[in-house]
Amino acid sequence: MFEWKWDFVWEIMPRLIEATGNTLLAAGAGYAIAVVLGLALALGQRTPYAVVTFVVREFVEFIRSTPLILQIFFVFYVGPQFGIRLSPWMSGMIAIGLHYACYLSEVYRGGIESVAKGQWEAATALNMTTAQKYRRIIIPQAIPPALAGMGNYLVGIFKDTPMLSVIGVAELIHTANAIGSENYRFLEPYTMVGIIFLAISLPAAGLIRLFEGRVRRKLGL
Template sequence: MDWDWQFVWQILPTLAEGAKITIIATLLGYVLAVVLGLLLAIMRRSHNGFVSKPTAGFVEFVRGTPLLVQLYFLFYILPEAGITLAPLVAGVIGLGLHYATYTSEVYRAGIDNVPRGQWEAAKACNFTTRQTWRHIVLPQAIMPVIPALANYLIAMFKETPLLSAITVLELMNQARSIANYNYRYVEPITLVGVFFLVISLISVVGVKYLERRFGAYGKRGRAAS
């Protein structure tokens, strides 16, 4: 095995193109996951069994099946229903849906940690359900779980190579086509690995910061209750 630096410089621009798509897909998918996850968490706590039970079932099902199969499903099924999506859009929806079920569990833990007295106090003050969620429960529930949510951003970032299976030209796909075209696998695939490792290690530092910054919210809330 030999490592060819010249080849590395030659393929870097193409890989950078792929890295851009990888980052776009991660960010868009994450926004979807964070918003949809909150919605799922709230729906799962609904008093109406026709809302909470199917939501719980959906979350369990999506969490128990592979993202790759879900991506194939979205990518091949939707056109049959007359909805043709660009591969990147299908990929972002798949990632977002899959990780929404994970973030919904994070939100759920946060919501469960809000003391009962807060709900009761809101009721005593004659808040509507919507007002209680918006002004009392969610602010206290979300702050302490921000570091856990950030962890899923990193996890999701590392799953984006799966999008290459539905023809999205992200980093891994670019690396594979370079490798297949030149019959050189060492440099492209190693570079992709290095890219993921570097970003992950940097992100870990970011999460540690978030833990210091927001971890205190949970403790303060509990001490006050």
């Protein structure tokens, strides 16, 4: 039986807290990329050009059905083969941002499709351009129904950041691996990482639900 040592836990906590910062930063930056790129991918499937719709649709399907960890490796290792060197952070953010952009594009698509047809017709009747229609009429109404899905993927991206450890991003699991092999103790670092994940993702999920409810009430839904 292996004994749990509290003084070892206190000794490694500063490093784990620093790594938590990196994890949150990676999740935040990846999500920011995904939110913007996801919208582009959603709108890309609504152009009048069938070829564009087809290509974007297949691309989203491809990214969604292949493992994120493989995509991370792909971005990190393939660049140098063509003379583009990306830092682990850069390639990690590209891979995770793109992966979640594809998920978010589906959420946006659902939101946009849920806007009543009359809204489009009314916007056309008011002689709005396509850009105006989206920006002023459609997107504001598409966001509230998409909020729940968007929130789930925010928590999802946070839980997927450990995959960045494979290319050397110093997030929680990477740090726990390092602590474990330096001290030959894996119990405390891995357990603490699990607890830190729980301590962040459970309240985050609750907060997101709260926020979603408030937005819905404010918009009178």
